[in-house]
Amino acid sequence: MSDPLFEFLCRMGDNTLVLGHRVSEWCGTAPVLEEDIALANTALDLIGQTTLWLNLAGEVEGRGRDADALAFRRDVWDFRNLFLVEQPNGDFGQTMMRQFLFDSWHRLYLTGLTESSDARISAIAEKSLKEVSYHLDRATDTVIGLGDGTEESHARMQAALDRLWPFVGEMFAGDAVDAALARQGTAPDPAKLRSGFDEQVGKVLAEATLVRPDSDFAHKGGKTGTRHSEHLGHMLAQMQWLQRAYPDATW
Amino acid sequence: MVVEKPLTETVWAWLDAVPDPEIPVISLVDLGIIRDVSWQDDTLEVTVTPTYSGCPATRIINLDIETALRDQGIEKLRLKTQLSPAWTTDWLTARGRERLESYGIAPPQPAGGPAHCPQCKSGNVERISQYGSTPCKAQWRCCDCLEPFDYFKCI
Numbered sequence: 047m048s049d050p051l052f053e054f055l056c057r058m059g060d061n062t063l064v065l066g067h068r069v070s071e072w073c074g075t076a077p078v079l080e081e082d083i084a085l086a087n088t089a090l091d092l093i094g095q096t097t098l099w100l101n102l103a104g105e106v107e108g109r110g111r112d113a114d115a116l117a118f119r120r121d122v123w124d125f126r127n128l129f130l131v132e133q134p135n136g137d138f139g140q141t142m143m144r145q146f147l148f149d150s151w152h153r154l155y156l157t158g159l160t161e162s163s164d165a166r167i168s169a170i171a172e173k174s175l176k177e178v179s180y181h182l183d184r185a186t187d188t189v190i191g192l193g194d195g196t197e198e199s200h201a202r203m204q205a206a207l208d209r210l211w212p213f214v215g216e217m218f219a220g221d222a223v224d225a226a227l228a229r230q231g232t233a234p235d236p237a238k239l240r241s242g243f244d245e246q247v248g249k250v251l252a253e254a255t256l257v258r259p260d261s262d263f264a265h266k267g268g269k270t271g272t273r274h275s276e277h278l279g280h281m282l283a284q285m286q287w288l289q290r291a292y293p294d295a296t297w
Numbered sequence: 298m299v300v301e302k303p304l305t306e307t308v309w310a311w312l313d314a315v316p317d318p319e320i321p322v323i324s325l326v327d328l329g330i331i332r333d334v335s336w337q338d339d340t341l342e343v344t345v346t347p348t349y350s351g352c353p354a355t356r357i358i359n360l361d362i363e364t365a366l367r368d369q370g371i372e373k374l375r376l377k378t379q380l381s382p383a384w385t386t387d388w389l390t391a392r393g394r395e396r397l398e399s400y401g402i403a404p405p406q407p408a409g410g411p412a413h414c415p416q417c418k419s420g421n422v423e424r425i426s427q428y429g430s431t432p433c434k435a436q437w438r439c440c441d442c443l444e445p446f447d448y449f450k451c452i
Contacts, residue, residue: 084426090349090352090432094347145347172383177349228437
């Protein structure tokens, strides 16, 4: 296992990078102008957070790599993001359900990180938490509005929830990296956040008249880098082509 | 060439003349992002905190600070980025709030929405979108004069 701190920072930065890129794919094509702007702003926040996490990862690694080098010059098997965030956007409802599930976890995890024994980590968490709380407010409103909306919007939101639920478990599945960080007081044990997540998400789903799937089967391997879904490679090809084709290009 | 080190109060006044690149009616000092100005030996250190982590104006702001201080003859300058405590709209100055309002941007309110329409002052307003043309703003509309307007988000 490589340095747990570096692994952890890559996980944080890769989650926000991959989700930020996914959300930015809506730019110019969202259902209405206000949603287009909201999605672009959400993506911008996530990319900003990525810069903070991955620059710190590069600093901790000490091999001269910065956020750009880590974002644009690693291959798919070196990415440490959750399966959930690399899933394709689908329709608008699926994008917002993914956002809601991720934000719900992200807010809890960042809240824990504000107590980190590492001041560099607690500072980034404190900054990110404000932005993420705002994302969650909006995602919650949208999930409720569309879930408890028309027959069509309700059906689509339930389908999105059914499709994405198998990716929820990975957010709370700890491994040796998590255990090492929890021991040092660097990061919370993700497993301990599950009950808070279930409670909060359960309330919103009830209000949205959506039914939580019965099975808690979880796909795993994204955050440990064991495997990714086929979607990530395609996304990276689009995201990284310029920096790969023209290394160190400036303009 | 500066022979003597200018007082930090003087440097604050210079920075108060640098406009925010996105909302030029307020200064960087009004925005509350300049957290400290100090001399470290013969180097002037300016501590800046970002508004939003992805705000594209951040780089321009750093460039504008550097340009303004170099123009005043500062040669040894260091810009320090400080994330914690995280920027809050509580740090906007009273003058900054007034300027935002007269510019047509409703200033942030703890209640989470604008106090009234910056144009006609009616309290009958509604939200159009939680986001707007920059990361720091949301879109609202006045239900009386029907003008849409920006609201400076309260964080």
